[in-house]
Amino acid sequence: MMKFIFIDFQTNELINLILQNKVPVILVFLFIILHFVSYMKKSLIDSISALKIRYWIVFLIIIIGSIFYPYDANSDDFIYFRF
Numbered sequence: 001m002m003k004f005i006f007i008d009f010q011t012n013e014l015i016n017l018i019l020q021n022k023v024p025v026i027l028v029f030l031f032i033i034l035h036f037v038s039y040m041k042k043s044l045i046d047s048i049s050a051l052k053i054r055y056w057i058v059f060l061i062i063i064i065g066s067i068f069y070p071y072d073a074n075s076d077d078f079i080y081f082r083f
Helices: 012-020 022-040 044-049 053-068
Strands: none
Touching (some): 012 022, 022 044
């Protein structure tokens, strides 16, 4: 079995890892898509900064909600609490 540092062709465990972590993988792909869209459309930053305050509140609630959604508040699984 050959292992490479940067490219791993052993995809059996990779597929299981992706299936176990669906939400983080979706968030990473959404970030990549949003980054590409913001790169292609240069005026997107200006249009976002010109939004009204009520749209900013909705925008921030969506961002904060996407951060707190996968958090399960179970600290037993965190390895550093065992020491």
